[in-house]
Amino acid sequence: MPRIQAHARDASCPSNRSTWGAGVAEVTVVGAGPVGMLLAGELARRGIEVDVLERRPASGDGSRAIGVHAPVLAALEASGVTERLLAHAVRVRRGEARSGGRLLGVVRFDELSTRFPFVATLPQAATEAVLADGAPEPLRGANVMAVLPGADGVLIRTGVLGRPVEQTSGLVVVASGSGGRDLAYRAGAVPVREYRDRYVMTDAETGPRSDGEVAVVHLDSVGVLESFPLPDGRRRFVAWDPPGRDPRPDALVARMRTALEVREESAASAVTEATAFGVRRVVAPRMRNGRVFVIGDAAHEVSPIGGQGMNLGLLDAATLAPLLAQWVRTGAAPEPDLRRWEARRVASARTAARLAAVNTALGRALPRGLDPIRRTAVRSMLAPPVARLFSHAYAMGLDADA
Numbered sequence: 001m002p003r004i005q006a007h008a009r010d011a012s013c014p015s016n017r018s019t020w021g022a023g024v025a026e027v028t029v030v031g032a033g034p035v036g037m038l039l040a041g042e043l044a045r046r047g048i049e050v051d052v053l054e055r056r057p058a059s060g061d062g063s064r065a066i067g068v069h070a071p072v073l074a075a076l077e078a079s080g081v082t083e084r085l086l087a088h089a090v091r092v093r094r095g096e097a098r099s100g101g102r103l104l105g106v107v108r109f110d111e112l113s114t115r116f117p118f119v120a121t122l123p124q125a126a127t128e129a130v131l132a133d134g135a136p137e138p139l140r141g142a143n144v145m146a147v148l149p150g151a152d153g154v155l156i157r158t159g160v161l162g163r164p165v166e167q168t169s170g171l172v173v174v175a176s177g178s179g180g181r182d183l184a185y186r187a188g189a190v191p192v193r194e195y196r197d198r199y200v201m202t203d204a205e206t207g208p209r210s211d212g213e214v215a216v217v218h219l220d221s222v223g224v225l226e227s228f229p230l231p232d233g234r235r236r237f238v239a240w241d242p243p244g245r246d247p248r249p250d251a252l253v254a255r256m257r258t259a260l261e262v263r264e265e266s267a268a269s270a271v272t273e274a275t276a277f278g279v280r281r282v283v284a285p286r287m288r289n290g291r292v293f294v295i296g297d298a299a300h301e302v303s304p305i306g307g308q309g310m311n312l313g314l315l316d317a318a319t320l321a322p323l324l325a326q327w328v329r330t331g332a333a334p335e336p337d338l339r340r341w342e343a344r345r346v347a348s349a350r351t352a353a354r355l356a357a358v359n360t361a362l363g364r365a366l367p368r369g370l371d372p373i374r375r376t377a378v379r380s381m382l383a384p385p386v387a388r389l390f391s392h393a394y395a396m397g398l399d400a401d402a
Contacts, residue, residue: 025051026328028156028169030147030183031176032056032138034065034127035296035313038081039173041135042321045079048328051169052138053158055176059132065124065310066228066236067092070109070395071402072311073116075318082116084130089120090229095215095394097382099375101263104219105382107391114395119215121230123203124310147172147183149290170291171324175317177297178282184294185284193281195303197360198241200256201277204270206235218263219378221371224363225263226305235267238305240363241276252276279303279360283349287342293320300349303356305363308396312352315401316345344400351398 027043029036032054040050068085076082093110096103110117139160146157154172158165174184181190206212212233218225223240230236239259245251252274260268282301287294296313303309319341327333366374381390396402 024153025049025167025169027051027171027173027324028053028154028167030144030156030172030174030180031296031298032059032132032140033175033177033296034124034131034310035317036173036175037128037131037135037138038076038314039175039295039317039321041081041131041133042079042318043325044136045134046321046325048325050136052136053142053144053156054138054140055143055179057140059125059128065127065304066121066230067311068120068122068127068314069308069311070112070114070116070118071397071399072314072318073120074114075315075401077115079134081130084133085122085127086120088126088130088231089122090213090231091118092121092213092215092229093118095217096211097217097219097378098263099219099371099378104375104378105387107215107382107387107394109391109395111388112391112395112397114397119395121228121236123230126231144176144180144183147174147292149292151290154291170328171293172291173293173295173320173324174298175294175296175313178280178301181282181294181298184289184292184298190282190284195279195281195360196243197303197364198243198245198276198278199238199305200241200252200259200274201236201238202253202256202271202274203230203234203236204267204272205233206264206267206270207233209266219362219374220263221366221368222259223365224305225259227264227267237264237267237271240365242365247276249273277304279305279356281353281357283346283353285346287316287345288338293324295320295345299345300353302349302353303360305356305359308352308356311396312345312349312399315348315399319345319401348399348401351400352396355393355398 026049028051029040030053032052040052043050073082095107097105143159148155153168213229216227226238228236256271256274257268280301284299287299295316
């Protein structure tokens with residue numbers, strides 16, 4: 001059972017609002033990333049008063065999340081968000097697995113029976129801008145230090161402009177990513193698995209190419225290289241990186257270029273910067289404690305290899321919003337629906353985590369003697385009729401709310 005625990009943080013960033021602490025909010029959302037802003041916008045659209053608290057002084061653009069899957073697009077269509085997202089996005093209708101320049105198999109999103117038979121790709125900064133349209137303006141520089149639930153409300157202790165501020169909210173949703181997990185769960189309550197796998201990532205201009213709207217996954221003995229389309233002739237590249245390598249920026253660029261030279265040669269010279277990241281697996285067994293809810297990466301983290309982490313959080317928010325709005329309007333918690341919501345979202349996170357673990361294992365470097373076995377396995381996975389099942393899974397069709 002989650003238990004709220006206070007956690008001190010620096011409160012030196014300036015805010016852009018002065019009304020926080022002046023009254024009681026109906027709902028407070030902690031975190032102004034895509035998940036938090038989607039929830040705030042969906043609640044505001046239903047006439048609910050929402051406050052959004054965000055520690056960052058400005059919106060960031062360094063996230064690894066770029067793909068929006070079909071279930072999320074379907075869930076957001078009624079609000080008009082989907083139309084605005086698609087106005088900026090590339091529609092990826094298929095993916096290809098390649099090895100040594102040869103095709104191993106194809107994932108056909110365009111053959112699935114779904115309202116949106118593609119993955120929409122766009123930089124997270126663009127996604128955040130779309131989701132912020134219609135959502136309340138966040139109070140930035142607000143460092144939430146404790147969330148204390150009670151029977152009739154939730155006390156929130158926040159540092160704003162270097163001073164402590166307290167306010168009560170009817171409901172609180174922690175959507176602040178993994179960095180806010182300690183606001184909702186006591187230490188050690190949620191198992192965290194750290195993978196040894198490391199990756200190096202870059203976005204680069206590639207110009208026109210024949211597979212410009214195709215996602216490509218290169219599976220070779222040196223490890224995976226993923227290549228995803230982005231708007232304006234750019235692509236996202238993610239390459240498996242041996243653990244313990246030099247973390248300096250120039251070394252990351254050099255390794256990214258080396259990874260591209262053999263498999264995406266035309267893009268190698270376009271790489272000017274790169275970042276490194278590791279992966280974790282976190283699935284909290286609970287996402288609610290009375291009037292406090294936890295969604296997105298604060299509740300569950302999965303490997304970005306497969307691209308379902310942000311989408312899990314967006315579906316958390318899209319399916320929770322109507323239930324919170326009902327609670328506020330009626331004054332009574334819709335307990336059976338909230339229990340079903342929590343069970344579905346935890347089950348979906350576990351499914352996504354298992355799929356991400358498979359993707360992570362498939363992408364590791366292998367001895368040359370084992371690499372042919374992997375190629376044979378991937379060919380079998382992506383051959384009819386099994387290919388349709390994998391397309392369904394990679395399009396997030398296994399999510400309980402798909």
